[in-house]
Amino acid sequence: MSFEQPAGTWMRFLSLAGWVTMIAWTAGNLWPPINHDAALILDAADRMLHGDRLYVDIIDMNPPLIFYLSAIPELLEGWTSLPSTTWFVLLVMLAIVAGALACRRLGHLLVPADQGVLRQAMPLAALFVTAVFPDYDFGQREHLLLIALCPYLLLAAARWQGVGVSRSLTVGVALAATIGFALKPTFLLVPAIVELALLVRRGWRPTLIDPVPWLMLVLTGAYGAAVIVFLPEYLSFALPFGLEIYRPVGNGSLTVMLGAYLTPIYLASPLLVWAAWRWSKGAIAAMLTLPLLPLIASAVMQGMGWRYHAMPAIAIAIWLGLMLAAELVDRLTLVQGRTLMVARLAAAAPLVLVAAAWIPTALAYSPFERQMKFTDSNVDDVVAYAAAVREAGH
Helix, strand or coil: CCCCCCHHHHHHHHHHHHHHHHHHHHHHHHHCCCCCCHHHHHHHHHHHHHHCEECCCCCCCCCCHHHHHHHHHHHHHCCCCCHHHHHHHHHHHHHHHHHHHHHEEEEEHCCCCCCCCHHHHHHHHHHHHHHHHHHHHHHHHHHHHHHHHHHHHHHHHHHHHHHCCCHHHHHHHHHHHHHCCCCCCHHHHHHHHHHHHHHHHHHHHHHCCCHHHHHHHHHHHHHHHHHHHHHHHHHHHHHHHHHHHCCCCCCCHHHHHHCCCCHHHHHHHHHHHHHHHHHHHCHHHHHHHHHHHHHHHHHHHHHHCCCHHHHHHHHHHHHHHHHHHHHHHHHHHHCCCCCCCHHHHHHHHHHHHHCCCCCHHHHHCCHHHHHHHHCCCHHHHHHHHHHHHHHHHC
């Protein structure tokens, strides 16, 4: 059974409105300032392109991949009139849209046509947690991980159920996920858990012929080997030095574990996990529970207690909650069959669910507060001075 035509048209219109609104929302990040860590890494990438050696002249504990990725907007700045910060935001926006479109395509493969609310809500919710929810953490490494993680989890659900996915979509999602997981060593906990669960579910034979784990394993291994061979200073000096410097700054793993950002996930997880594994009909909800523990562990292991460290775990929990709510609406409106009026009300559900998650997020994190205050600050003077110094060739 599918939506009656008027209700289906109304749902598509509302979904399109949600897509346009949330993509436009990300454009607010084009106004300064961008995230401070993203800006610092962009500056380091610029220095690297001008001859400074990574982990020798540029001391940072981040693995090298993020610097090479950040070199792309720096190169684009040299070829165009747009600054690297603008290019950075535009490229992240492009990745967000590509990830949401991949989620939409995978959702249509995974969700039956009669679950119209879930079909439409899935990519909308993925767009919400990657485009709106990050707020000032836009462009952080955890944000980049989250962008790649959402389609990877849906691809894992398709592999879990044995649903056929095109080779181009499979390879594209796997490549993006490999890049995302390689940004920090602790991120590798996520594919380890997901792929282990798939191995247990499917057995050895399907795993041996599945290109995804082998592609990710080979690329990650090649990257690790390249770091050891070409950037030995990272392991011998930069990483130990960074850990020593940051240890007194952090709040400690126990404090982070019991902190304000992770505690709500502990409270919500039992119900989410129960609903995903016992109540939900599909593999999608079950698959979204798998990264919760490794993402929490990643935040705890970093020992700082900063919001962006916990952001992927919170975002996946929100996405899972929205998916379960969308599935519930589909079940309730199909109990006696959809009348035209009920179908029209259900058509609005995807956007309503996302809006319900949007409101408390906006109340909690004051969207674009730093951008609005930037023009009244004295940062313009600092930026002008830095530009003058760079122009002088210092």
